Amino acid sequence: MLQAQLVEIGRIELKEVPEPEPSEGEIVIKVKAALTCGTDLKAFLRGHSLIPMPGPFGHEYSGVVAKVGRGVVGFKEGDHVMGVHSAPCLGCWYCRRGLYNLCENIMKDKVLGAYAEMLLIPSHVVRQNLFLKPEEIDFTEAALLEPLSCVVHPYRETNLAGIRNALIIGAGPIGLLHAAYLSKRDIVTAIMDVNEERLKIAASLSSYILKPSEYKEIAYRVTDSKGFDLVVECTGQVDVWQQAINFLRRGGILLLFGGCKGGSTVSYSTDRLHYDEITLMGSFHFTPKDVRDACQLIINKTLPLGLLVTESFSLKEISTAFNLLKSGKGIKYAIVP
Numbered sequence: 001m002l003q004a005q006l007v008e009i010g011r012i013e014l015k016e017v018p019e020p021e022p023s024e025g026e027i028v029i030k031v032k033a034a035l036t037c038g039t040d041l042k043a044f045l046r047g048h049s050l051i052p053m054p055g056p057f058g059h060e061y062s063g064v065v066a067k068v069g070r071g072v073v074g075f076k077e078g079d080h081v082m083g084v085h086s087a088p089c090l091g092c093w094y095c096r097r098g099l100y101n102l103c104e105n106i107m108k109d110k111v112l113g114a115y116a117e118m119l120l121i122p123s124h125v126v127r128q129n130l131f132l133k134p135e136e137i138d139f140t141e142a143a144l145l146e147p148l149s150c151v152v153h154p155y156r157e158t159n160l161a162g163i164r165n166a167l168i169i170g171a172g173p174i175g176l177l178h179a180a181y182l183s184k185r186d187i188v189t190a191i192m193d194v195n196e197e198r199l200k201i202a203a204s205l206s207s208y209i210l211k212p213s214e215y216k217e218i219a220y221r222v223t224d225s226k227g228f229d230l231v232v233e234c235t236g237q238v239d240v241w242q243q244a245i246n247f248l249r250r251g252g253i254l255l256l257f258g259g260c261k262g263g264s265t266v267s268y269s270t271d272r273l274h275y276d277e278i279t280l281m282g283s284f285h286f287t288p289k290d291v292r293d294a295c296q297l298i299i300n301k302t303l304p305l306g307l308l309v310t311e312s313f314s315l316k317e318i319s320t321a322f323n324l325l326k327s328g329k330g331i332k333y334a335i336v337p
């Protein structure tokens, strides 16, 4: 079968590799859609510690079950499925306390290689984080399960009741998913970016779109110049993390969602944290419950997810998709083998 491999920074090659065979508890799917993701782009542009090179990559997928290992329950050949790339070990200190997203083994045995004709799903993912996809749901939209699970995660712990408006910084795929999700929860959203093309797409998912230079005017209209109830940082740039706190009202929540380069630091005013009671909130990955919730959002067609996928390319055209992303064009691309 054909599999795309990231052979070095900036270079993807198609390789002919043996078809995977499922061991006990495992499933092999025929990939129907694999989506590009910010993590894959980072790996393509500068390498990534969790994506070994040369090697297969791609982790957002949906497909049709092709081979079923011994002992698998609930799936058979021909089923349409959607899944994520990891699942908690259920045995470590964090798992035993129900903090599944912080599982010490969450990134071990993760699914990599969705940019291929076939993909092996390991048994712990099959048991916890693989789901049947109804036929009427598009494979491309179903492949959004992983990023949507990440986006659903922080709002479980946050009391959204006091949140009426939110500023989302960064109109990439993750920022757009936050805007779509928060809008459905009746929160007025404003999304800020410098990229005009992305803002155009954001306009159908968010109440307001703005460039940084328009912040004052929008903050006046939406928050009476008090600042936003919630600010969601989705760029992963240290200077944006640093500035993001300035857009909050007193008592607001700063959700730091975009992962920065390892070893980065920021510093915040103690006055803002103490007297203004700002809450700083990190968010990493997702729990199986988040995945189930995201799965329901996809199945119920709650969010206009189709808007996030700019175009489809065949496996042979995968480099075109990454070069478009590199030049800031498009949101996500679907690789359809």
Ligand SMILES: [Zn+2]
Binding pocket: 037, 038, 039, 059, 060, 146, 147
């Ligand atoms: Zn992803």
Ligand SMILES: [Zn+2]
Binding pocket: 088, 089, 090, 091, 092, 093, 094, 095, 102, 103, 104, 105, 106
């Ligand atoms: Zn664990």
